[in-house]
Amino acid sequence: MQTAEQLDHLERVVAALVATTSDADPSTAVPTCGSWDIAKLLKHVGTVHRWSTAMVAELAPKRIDPRTLDLEIPGDVSDYPSWIAAGAQTMLTTLRAVDPDAPMFAWGADQHARFWARRMLHETVVHHADVQLAIGVEPSIPAEIALDTVDEFLDNLASAAGFNPEIANLAGDGVTIHLHATDAPGEWMIERTPDGFTYAHGHGKGDVALRGPISDLALWMYARRSWTEAAFETFGDTALLDHWIANSAL
Numbered sequence: 001m002q003t004a005e006q007l008d009h010l011e012r013v014v015a016a017l018v019a020t021t022s023d024a025d026p027s028t029a030v031p032t033c034g035s036w037d038i039a040k041l042l043k044h045v046g047t048v049h050r051w052s053t054a055m056v057a058e059l060a061p062k063r064i065d066p067r068t069l070d071l072e073i074p075g076d077v078s079d080y081p082s083w084i085a086a087g088a089q090t091m092l093t094t095l096r097a098v099d100p101d102a103p104m105f106a107w108g109a110d111q112h113a114r115f116w117a118r119r120m121l122h123e124t125v126v127h128h129a130d131v132q133l134a135i136g137v138e139p140s141i142p143a144e145i146a147l148d149t150v151d152e153f154l155d156n157l158a159s160a161a162g163f164n165p166e167i168a169n170l171a172g173d174g175v176t177i178h179l180h181a182t183d184a185p186g187e188w189m190i191e192r193t194p195d196g197f198t199y200a201h202g203h204g205k206g207d208v209a210l211r212g213p214i215s216d217l218a219l220w221m222y223a224r225r226s227w228t229e230a231a232f233e234t235f236g237d238t239a240l241l242d243h244w245i246a247n248s249a250l
Helices: 003-022 038-058 077-097 114-134 143-162 165-170 214-221 239-247
Strands: 176-181 187-193 196-201 208-212 233-236
Touching: 003 038, 003 077, 003 114, 003 143, 038 077, 038 114, 077 114, 114 143, 143 165, 143 176, 143 187, 143 196, 143 214, 165 196, 165 239, 176 214, 176 239, 208 214, 208 239
Parallel strands: 176 208
Antiparallel strands: 176 187, 187 196, 208 233
């Protein structure tokens, strides 16, 4: 997906998040986000949107501390959906105006402005799914987005070791995980190596294989689905799936 397409998807996902939460009880627990409720989730999303916007607007060469920004957080949590909508408009305008290839700070490997368009898309997609699960709605991520959700996660995971040291536990002696989407052209071979892990697109025989719809595979990667759910088929050593999820949080 090109950056312009990612931003078009992001605009739609933000609108869906706002619509989903506008009538929801802000105190509703969000089990997929630990102790968070919907209000806490929305505060996080709105903060990350504004933080990334501030950095992209300056093409910041290093991380800006979000605590130094005026985030205009509403005093009434019922105003969080409209606060997110307003912040997202500024974010989208800023991201569309900047050269995607402009160098700048990013916590991932891709040190360019385009990192933030892609990151904000998947950040928002996953948290919209969190809210849907919290209110009893089954999330379904469009295949084009979900395929890149898996790729983006794997592209950035090694770079996240600074804030999740457990990622170092993903190193291994060559064991492999095969992910196979059953409703979209997506397959991944993940190999745990002494230096960490690598991944490639394509078919192969893994020490464990996980097959399922691409939306569910994307949500499994973010620990929002379990391989034990009916949507999935598994073959091989499923303990490797548990180990991956236990050590790969972003």
